[in-house]
Amino acid sequence: MSAATREEIATLVPGDWQLRAACRGADPAVFYSPDGERGSARVRREARARQICRPCPVLAPCRDHALAAGETYGVWGGLTEADRRKPAHRLRRGEPTTRLDPFASGRSHSSNVDSP
């Protein structure tokens, strides 16, 4: 993905929740993986992004937008690209994603999302 700022990305999203985003002004490289990123480097970068997301006052609308819009890249609403795959699939099928809480256990949240 190109190095667009979160503000540039937010202008593509309807609504005003992004004006209160904790990531406004943050380095986009924290939220989007560089080419070829793998393993522990990815885990560390995603953990830094999630630290920004955790206290964000608009975490829920951000997460919902990412799932509804099928955002492929980046950390949105505390969810990584991998975290969003199954819930997004459920949302597109009109199924609930009621247990989707990225910080429910205080550790990696991949196990906290609904399974199809």
Ligand code: SF4
């Ligand atoms: S939840 Fe994270 S990605 Fe979404 S607006 Fe807040 S800080 Fe940015």
